[in-house]
Amino acid sequence: MTKTDELRDALVANGIKYECGLTTRDGWVNEDTVTVAYPVPGDPRSSISFEEDDGELLCLDILTVSQCVAAVMG
Numbered sequence: 001m002t003k004t005d006e007l008r009d010a011l012v013a014n015g016i017k018y019e020c021g022l023t024t025r026d027g028w029v030n031e032d033t034v035t036v037a038y039p040v041p042g043d044p045r046s047s048i049s050f051e052e053d054d055g056e057l058l059c060l061d062i063l064t065v066s067q068c069v070a071a072v073m074g
Helices: 003-013 065-073
Strands: 017-020 022-024 027-029 034-038 048-053 056-059
Touching: 003 017, 003 034, 003 048, 003 056
Parallel strands: none
Antiparallel strands: 017 034, 022 027, 034 048, 048 056
């Protein structure tokens, strides 16, 4: 099981919606390695993107202070 699989399972277990991959003009890309989570239902500004690279999860977004605190407390 990859870290991306583990992340997606954890999001589902916590009731957090997510999408696989990033959307571009040409369609969806990196669906196997990129996960966009939406921790606040109905608020796309709350989205946080993660990419798996060499077996590690990396955050692709600039985080707000509240997101940093939530990540530390989570």
